[in-house]
Amino acid sequence: MSTDLSGTLDAMRAEAERCQREGSLADAIAAYKRLLASWPGLPICWYELGLLQRKMRDFQGALVSYKEALERQIAYPEEVHLNRGVIFSDFLNDYDSAEREINAALVLNPGYVPALINLANLHEDQGRRERASEVYERLLALNPEAPQILARYAGLKNFRDRDDPFIARMQRALAEPKISVADRASLGFALGRALDASGDYEAAFRAYLSANRDSRASAPPTYRDYDLGEQERLIDRLIAAFPGGPRNAGPQIYSPKTGAPQPIFICGMFRSGSTLTEQLLAGHPQVSAGGELSFLRHAVQTRLEPFPECVPSASALLLESIAVEYVDMLHDLFGDTRFVTDKRPDNFLLIGLIKTLFPAAKIIHTTRDALDNCLSIYFLHLDQAMSYALDLMDIGHYYVQYRRLMAHWRALYGSDILDLSYDHLVADPKPVVNRMLKFLDLSPNENCLVVPPAGRVIKTASVWQTREPLYQRSSGRSKHYQRQLATLQAYLLAN
Secondary structure (H helix, E strand, C coil), X not given: CCCCCCCCHHHHHHHHHHHHHCCCHHHHHHHHHHHHHXXXXXXXXXXXXXXXXXXXXCHHHHHHHHHXXXXXXXXXXXXXXXXXXXXXXXXXXXXHHHHHHHHHHHHHCCCCHHHHHHHHHHHHHCCCHHHHHHHHHHHHHHCCCCHHHHHHHHCCCCCCCCCCHHHHHXXXXXXXXXXXXXXXXXXXXXXXXXXXXXXXXXXXXXXXXXHHHHHHHHCCHHHCCCXXXXXXXXXXXXXXXXXXXXXXXCCCCCCCCCCCCEEEEEEECCCCCHHHHHHHHCCCCCEEECXXXXXXXHHHHHHCCCCCCCCCCCCHHHHHXXXXXXXXXXXXXXXXXXXEEEECHHHHHHHHHHHHHCCCCEEEEEECCHHHHHHHHHXXXXXXXXXXXXXXXXXHHHHHHHHHHHHHHHXXXXXXXXXXXXXXXXXXXXXXHHHXXXXXXXXXXXXXXXXXXXXXXXXXXXXXXXXXXXXXXXXXXXXXXXXXXXXXXXXXXXX
């Protein structure tokens, strides 16, 4: 690519846009920087640079670029403030700054729906139920029958009565002929939850069945079908790439510097109790809750391709650089705390990589009654990329393959993997929590036996469940759906 600064503004901008279209993000960033060095007064170019920097995880750089766009009077500044707010909340754990940015967007445009939605999410993440409700009421004042807002608002409510007026309101919105398939899916999952909570299990299952069908119908074509054979081959490849032996059991590639946080990995099936486990563990003064960190997944997609085959032959320098960057990220986000949890459930697929990067790492593997676990996945509106979650038998197949891979990891790293049962945890928390703390070489602490207070941030679909006192009603939940689950139960027992 030419670095001739004598080119015209149009030519340089065309070059930056071409790189952006072709996915050459680093080249596009460089092109925008060259352009802005000569023509710094172009707010839209600062904005495009900020977008690219965010995609490349240069969050501080993105904040600077967005600030330049604002100072140079970009059109629709509320969108730029919102983008800054998302960076602060989703990537930098700076929730006060996130709220300031979102409120700045709303000062400029009080009816800016994306900002209102993000403000409601921010309140939910921090356990502010009443303030989140107020924002949802503002949104419904703008559009009383908005399906996505009704679905989100329903997540705040505790349903006990089948005749709750909000259930009827959701049903009326679902009956609207112009509702999109995607909106119907979101509202269908919310209705299913309300009906389940009010004890109308037959109607609840019908709502969830329709919601999953609508979610599949609204998904991009590449996400609509779960490929059983491909999933089996992935598990085969992971087992083959990490067979044990000198590298996996050898000297530690990277040892954190004194004072740097050490990761605790919490993983397992989705809906297996990982969020509750993390939040109880974060009650310990030496542990910070990191939530679902995307670093390792990003590294696999950008630096370790083809994964997992490349890992056994990857250079020690590359692996160490990834490990160092990971721990540096923990330090930047959480300071000098002793431990930080990385609670991404599907990291069970990456345990071989985790133990290659950090051979001394401890892994909490959350488990749950298999039938309850599969049902809970089916009842949750998960990312459509998780195509297995849209059909009960596909979930069962995914579960069996997960169980096969975990048996392999236990054979390799059993002493560093603790199986923690959600059902045992909610039935009798103290011995389970104390066993977990002993496994991590942490002293017993009574704060680890209580749910987190409002104010501690929780980013998960089970945000409000996790904030409730420990309860057992989700254990054995499948008993209400024995007829609908009979085929799945037989499959799980046979495999």
